[in-house]
Amino acid sequence: MHRLWNRIDFAFSSAWQNFWRNAAVSIASVLIVWVVLLALGSLLLVLHSLDQIVALEKTKASAISVYLADTTPLSSAMDFKLRLESDPRVTGVVYVSKDQAMARFRQLPALDPSVIDTLGTNPLPASLDVTVKDIRDLAAIDQEVRSSPLVDKSPATNYEPNVIDKIILLARVAGIAGLVLIVGLTGLSVFIIMLTIRTAIYLRRKEIEVMKLVGATDWFVRWPFIVEGLIVGMVGAVVAVLIVGFGYRPAVVNLQSVLIFVPLAFDPYYLRLVLAAMLGFGLLLGSMGSYLGVRRFLKQ
């Protein structure tokens, strides 16, 4: 117990001294770790949001809203509804009145209700929400309903066949670009931590010589440098974790007010996973850098 404590105490106090003895290099390596983890955390959160959007769009994919002109009498609308329901491709039709549409609209997140009130009259059209058995039939139904005089012309339906593909493509591009960036930065940060450790070893060369002379074990000599690498990874990670941890919710709220129709959501459970991953990755970077720094030097 006593010996273990001595070992820990020696490793940590030496590592802490090392860190400040070449403060400029240490801080540079903390900064690069910080940048890597910030990029990693942001990328994971962005990709997760895109995933959420895709999932939501997919549930909407088997339905289209057919917007009705304000001049359409309710009876004609009901006839139209019956006609659509008799179509074998259709599984269900729901009538949504102008008021119901308004009520839904008010429920969108981050939308100021007073803005809606200033509109005076309700600009939203009534609609028939048509659900189909097979998504591939949507295009044909979209074409047919557009010819009906009952249907509003601007826009006629909310049918947008490419939106999911576009989001998936965006997620893929963002994922690949982010991954390339993170791999590059990871290599760079491991390299810089390695240089930091080499510098620390150089500054301690006399002590290391004496340690080996009086019979210190290899691991006793190595530990302070491994710990120094872990401290670099840890400090960089903690700063990045604080920024992402406290910045995620405000970022989502701000984006929601800009992208009103995009279903962004704050996901605290996923955030916790991301923060844990960042911390773990920071420690991994630190230990890899110090392992490489220590490996060759202390061999003989």
Place this chain on the structure above:
Amino acid sequence: MASVASAVPQISLQGVQKTYPNGTVALRDVTLEIPKQDFVFLVGPSGAGKSTLVRLLIREEKATAGTIHIEGQDLSRLKRRHLPYLRRKIGMVFQDFKLLPNLTVFQNVAFALRVTEGALRHLKPKVEEVLSIVGLEGKENKYPDQLSGGEQQRVAIARALVHDPRIFLADEPTGNLDPATSWEIIQLLLQINARGTTVMMATHNREIVDVMRRRVVAIEGGQIVRDEDAGGYHAPALESH
């Protein structure tokens, strides 16, 4: 068989050769046996191989051929992870002291115990004990640059003693010291030897070797050219020829 084992010399070199990677042959066919509690001067010109011999004994270098045994342990078979424990059996001092300038006298000596995870509960009494052996009581809180050369070498000797070594190697310990101080260091080594520790001292100091009349092993060109008890720095044969 037990009596045979006790007759085994503490340090034994058999046909040892050392060739450095650049092709320099530093030692060739060196055979040497040193019994327990011996006091040996290792003499010879610079570059003769004295330092190489010392480095082989603490396995800072490995012999190219031949075998070296310390207390019956074959150094060529010693695993790297067991090396620190060999070093703890051997106290070692150098011409340049190798003290850490940012640590006090006390801390320099304690450092050797800390980094080897020695009996920490007894760290302070142990450090005080070895400092009193070398006569540095009252200088515990001085830094190396506040001490004379002789005092610095005493700190180094104290540090080498914290593990109660059974072998004490001194590589030119008086090389940087004036004659009076050199004699003080020799007295200290004799005192350590009298406590039962084998002492081997590599030196250029002719006066000391001639006055002491101890065992002298002379090396030239990587070979032992003379090994005599109660010898001088130079061979008597030189005059008789």
